[in-house]
Amino acid sequence: MRPRPRACEQCPVHQATDISKLGVDMHRWDYLVALGGNPNTGKSTVFNALTGLRQHTGNWPGKTVAKAEGGYEFGGHRYKLVDLPGTYSLLATTVDEEIARDFILSGQPDVTVIVVDATRLERNLNLVLQVQEITGRVVVCLNLMDEARRHGLSVDDRQLARDLGVPVVPIVARSEAGLDRLIATIAEVASGKLVHRPQRIAGPESQGNMETAVRIDPRTDGNQRAQSVEATYVEAARIAARAVRQSDARPRFDLDRAIDRVVTSRVWGFPIMLLLLAGVFWVTITGANVPSRLLGSFLLDTVHPWLREAAADLGVAAWLRGVLIDGMYLATAWVVSVMLPPMAIFFPLFTLLEDFGYLPRVAFNLDSLFKQAGAHGKQALTMAMGFGCNAAGVISTRIIDSPRERLIAILTNNFALCNGRWPTQILIATIFIGALVPTRLAGAASALAVVAVAVLGVALTFAASWGLSRTVLRGEVSAFSLELPPYRPPRVMKTLYRSVVDRTVYVLWRAVVFALPAGAVIWIVANLQISGASLAERLIDLLNPVGLLLGLNGVILLAFAAAIPANEIVIPTVLMLTALAGGLSGVGAGAGVIFQLESGAGTLAILRAGGWTLLTGINVMLLSLLHNPCSTTIATIYKETGSKRWALVSVVLPLGIGLLLTGLVAQLWRLVAA
Amino acid sequence: MEFLVQPRPRTEAAGPRARLSDLRVGERGAVVGIAPGCRQMERRRLQDLGVLPGTVIEAEFASPSLDPVAYRIRGALIALRREQAAHILIDREEGAHAP
Numbered sequence: 001m002r003p004r005p006r007a008c009e010q011c012p013v014h015q016a017t018d019i020s021k022l023g024v025d026m027h028r029w030d031y032l033v034a035l036g037g038n039p040n041t042g043k044s045t046v047f048n049a050l051t052g053l054r055q056h057t058g059n060w061p062g063k064t065v066a067k068a069e070g071g072y073e074f075g076g077h078r079y080k081l082v083d084l085p086g087t088y089s090l091l092a093t094t095v096d097e098e099i100a101r102d103f104i105l106s107g108q109p110d111v112t113v114i115v116v117d118a119t120r121l122e123r124n125l126n127l128v129l130q131v132q133e134i135t136g137r138v139v140v141c142l143n144l145m146d147e148a149r150r151h152g153l154s155v156d157d158r159q160l161a162r163d164l165g166v167p168v169v170p171i172v173a174r175s176e177a178g179l180d181r182l183i184a185t186i187a188e189v190a191s192g193k194l195v196h197r198p199q200r201i202a203g204p205e206s207q208g209n210m211e212t213a214v215r216i217d218p219r220t221d222g223n224q225r226a227q228s229v230e231a232t233y234v235e236a237a238r239i240a241a242r243a244v245r246q247s248d249a250r251p252r253f254d255l256d257r258a259i260d261r262v263v264t265s266r267v268w269g270f271p272i273m274l275l276l277l278a279g280v281f282w283v284t285i286t287g288a289n290v291p292s293r294l295l296g297s298f299l300l301d302t303v304h305p306w307l308r309e310a311a312a313d314l315g316v317a318a319w320l321r322g323v324l325i326d327g328m329y330l331a332t333a334w335v336v337s338v339m340l341p342p343m344a345i346f347f348p349l350f351t352l353l354e355d356f357g358y359l360p361r362v363a364f365n366l367d368s369l370f371k372q373a374g375a376h377g378k379q380a381l382t383m384a385m386g387f388g389c390n391a392a393g394v395i396s397t398r399i400i401d402s403p404r405e406r407l408i409a410i411l412t413n414n415f416a417l418c419n420g421r422w423p424t425q426i427l428i429a430t431i432f433i434g435a436l437v438p439t440r441l442a443g444a445a446s447a448l449a450v451v452a453v454a455v456l457g458v459a460l461t462f463a464a465s466w467g468l469s470r471t472v473l474r475g476e477v478s479a480f481s482l483e484l485p486p487y488r489p490p491r492v493m494k495t496l497y498r499s500v501v502d503r504t505v506y507v508l509w510r511a512v513v514f515a516l517p518a519g520a521v522i523w524i525v526a527n528l529q530i531s532g533a534s535l536a537e538r539l540i541d542l543l544n545p546v547g548l549l550l551g552l553n554g555v556i557l558l559a560f561a562a563a564i565p566a567n568e569i570v571i572p573t574v575l576m577l578t579a580l581a582g583g584l585s586g587v588g589a590g591a592g593v594i595f596q597l598e599s600g601a602g603t604l605a606i607l608r609a610g611g612w613t614l615l616t617g618i619n620v621m622l623l624s625l626l627h628n629p630c631s632t633t634i635a636t637i638y639k640e641t642g643s644k645r646w647a648l649v650s651v652v653l654p655l656g657i658g659l660l661l662t663g664l665v666a667q668l669w670r671l672v673a674a
Numbered sequence: 675m676e677f678l679v680q681p682r683p684r685t686e687a688a689g690p691r692a693r694l695s696d697l698r699v700g701e702r703g704a705v706v707g708i709a710p711g712c713r714q715m716e717r718r719r720l721q722d723l724g725v726l727p728g729t730v731i732e733a734e735f736a737s738p739s740l741d742p743v744a745y746r747i748r749g750a751l752i753a754l755r756r757e758q759a760a761h762i763l764i765d766r767e768e769g770a771h772a773p
Contacts, residue, residue, distance in 0.1 A: 088719075088722040088723060089718075089721075089722040091718065091722070119749065120748070120749040121749075122724070122749060123723070123724050123748045126722075126724070229721045229722070229726065230721075230726050230727070233726050257734070257735075260734070260744070261735060264735055264736075264737055264738060264744075265738065269737070269738040270738060364737050364742065364744065365737050367737060367741075367742050367755070368737065368739035368741050368742070369739075371741075371755065479715055479716035479719050479720075479758065480742070480753075480754070480755045480758060481720075481723060481752055481753065481758070482742070482752070483750060483752055484744055484751040484752070484753060485751075486751075
C-alpha cells in the first residue's frame with residue numbers, strides 16, 4: 001500500500017518553493033488573478049516578484065499606468081496575474097481608475113489581491129471595502145510591514161482578517177518576505193478551498209449606494225456618491241483603529257519630516273535641487289565619455305572596416321554594400337555608441353532619486369512655477385525625464401491625471417534637451433565657443449554655453465506651456481493633488497542592474513527600428529546621381545538660400561531632415577555632406593559614409609571649409625534644441641494622444657520657434673557685424 | 675460640450691468657517707465639508723483621499739514659494755494648491771480624533 005501523503009505535504013504552504021515564474025508566457029492559464037491597490041503601495045514589486053518580470057517600479061505614485069500582465073505556476077496550476085493601475089477608489093475619476101474598476105467588474109478575476117500599505121491602513125482599507133462590495137474572492141496583501149515597524153506601528157493582521165472577513169497576508173515585498181504565504185493563500189482562494197465572508201458596509205442603503213455608484217457612470221449623482229464614500233471611510237477607520245497600535249504618539253525623531261524640512265525649505269529647496277540635477281548631468285556626461293569612445297572604436301573603427309572587406313570578398317555589389325554597411329550598419333552603430341552609455345548612466349541615477357522618494361518633492365517645489373504657466377507640478381518630473389530621452393518623457397506624462405495639463409506636458413517635452421542632442425551641443429560649443437576664450441577657460445566656456453542652451457529649453461518649456469494654456473488648450477486649471485510618499489532607502493544594485501538592462505534593450509530596439517532606415521536613406525541620397533550630381537548636392541543647392549538666410553546652410557538643413565529618426569547622427573551626417581558638397585578629399589571614407597573626427601581642430605577645419613562661422617555654430621546649437629522631435633518621440637506622442645493633430649503640433653511648435661529664432665539671431669548678427 | 679446641472683447639496687451650505695488654506699504650518703483642523711463650488715473630479719478626488727467630515731488634517735510644511743502646502747490627511751502626505759485647500763471647510767482645533 002502506498003503511504004498516504006502527510007497533511008503537511010498537502011498543505012499549499014509546503015509547496016511554496018514550487019513556484020515557477022512564467023514571465024509573459026501565459027497563453028493558457030487556470031486562474032486569473034487581479035492585483036490592485038492604492039498608488040505607491042508596492043504592487044509592481046509584488047507583481048515582479050511573482051512573475052519574474054521587470055515592470056518598472058519606483059517610489060512615485062502612479063507608476064503602473066496601463067495594466068501589465070504576467071504569469072506564474074504553482075502547485076500544478078497556472079496563474080495569470082494582471083497588475084492594475086494604482087487607484088484610491090473604484091469610483092473612477094481618472095482613466096487609470098476606470099481601467100482598474102472595469103477589470104474587477106467585467107474581467108471577473110478568480111482572485112483579487114489588494115496590496116495594502118500597512119502605514120496608511122485606513123485609506124487603503126477604503127479601497128478594500130469597495131472591492132469587497134463587488135467580489136468576495138479577495139486576498140489582502142499587507143505590504144510595507146517593515147516600514148510600519150520603523151514608524152512604530154504594529155498591525156494585527158489576524159484582527160484585520162477577522163474584521164474584513166477575508167485572508168490577510170503580511171509581507172515585505174522588497175525583500176520578498178511572506179510571498180510564499182501569499183502565493184499559497186491565492187491558491188486556496190482560487191481553488192475554493194478557502195471560503196470566506198467578506199465584510200460589507202452595514203445597512204442595506206449604503207450597500208445599494210455603493211453598488212450603484214460603482215456600476216453606473218460615476219458622474220451621475222455626486223451626493224449619493226459622497227454618502228457611500230463616507231460610509232466606507234467610517235467603516236475603514238473603525239477597522240483600522242482595531243488593527244493598528246501606535247507605540248508612541250509620535251516618534252521622537254521623524255527622519256522623513258527632517259528631510260522634508262530641508263529639501264523643501266525656502267533657503268535650501270532650490271539649491272539642493274539644482275545641485276542634484278547638475279550632479280546627475282555631470283556624472284552622465286563625463287561617465288559616458290569613455291564607454292562611448294570604446295564602443296565607437298569597436299563598432300565604427302574595427303567592425304565596420306571588417307564588414308566592408310568581408311562583403312567585398314564575398315562579391316556583394318558595390319551599391320548593396322553601400323546601403324547595407326556604409327548606410328544601415330553605420331547609422332545603427334553610431335546611435336548605439338552615442339546613445340547607449342549616457343542612457344545607461346542617466347536613467348539609473350534618475351531611478352535612484354525616484355526610488356528614494358525625492359522626485360515628488362521636486363514637483364512640489366516647482367509646482368508654483370508650473371501653475372503660473374497653467375501647467376501641472378508633475379510636469380517638472382516629465383521634463384527631467386525628457387533630459388534623458390523625450391520619448392520616455394512623453395510616456396511619463398501619464399502620471400499627470402488631468403488631460404489638459406498632460407497634453408501641455410507632452411507638447412512641450414521636446415524643449416528638454418535629450419541625451420541624443422547633448423553630444424552635438426558639446427561638440428559645437430567646444431570648437432566654436434571654447435575657441436573664443438583662452439585655452440584654460442575653454443572647458444568652462446563651452447560648458448556654460450551648453451547649459452545656456454539647456455536653460456533656454458527650460459524657459460521655452462514654461463513659455464510654451466503658458467502660451468498653450470492660454471490659446472489652444474485654454475481651460476480651467478484642473479484639480480491638483482500630489483502625494484508625497486515616505487522616503488525609502490533606494491535599492492542601488494537592483495536599480496542599476498534593471499535600468500542598464502532596460503535601457504540597453506530600448507536603445508537597441510530604437511537603433512534597429514529607426515536608425516537602420518535612416519542610414520539607408522542617407523547613403524542613397526548621397527550616392528544617387530541625377531544628371532551629373534548626387535541627389536544630396538541637388539538638395540543642398542536647393543536648401544542653401546533658406547539655410548543661409550537663417551544663418552545656417554543647406555547641408556545643415558538636409559542633415560537635420562535626414563536625422564529625424566535619430567538626432568545622434570546629425571553631426572556625422574553634416575560632416576559627410578560637407579565633405580561631399582565641398583569636394584573635400586582626404587577626409588571621411590566616401591559618399592554616404594558618415595564619420596566623425598577625433599580632433600576638434602580637424603572637425604573645425606572641415607566645417608570652416610563648408611563655410612561655417614561662429615554664427616553658424618550658435619545657430620546649429622539653437623536648431624538642435626529647437627527642431628522637430630525625433631521620429632521615436634513623434635510616434636510616441638501619436639500613440640499617447642491618439643491624435644495626428646497633436647502629433648503635428650508637437651512637430652510644428654518647436655520647429656517654428658527654431659526657424660524664427662535662428663532667423664532672428666542671423667539678422668541681428670548681420671546688423672551688428674555690418 | 676457636455677453640460678451637467680447639479681443641485682447644490684443642502685447639507686454643506688454652512689456659514690462662514692475657517693478654510694484649510696487658512697491653517698498655518700503645524701496647525702490642525704477637522705473637516706466640516708467641501709465647499710459647493712468644488713465639483714466633479716476635483717471633489718471626488720478630495721473625497722477619495724479621505725477629506726470627509728470629521729477628518730483631522732494637519733498642515734505639515736509649505737513649498738519654497740509657500741504654495742502648494744503638504745497636508746497630513748489620514749496618514750498620507752498630500753500636497754494641495756491654495757485654491758483647492760480653500761474649498762475645504764474646517765473647524766480649527768487641537769487634538770481632535772478622526773471618526
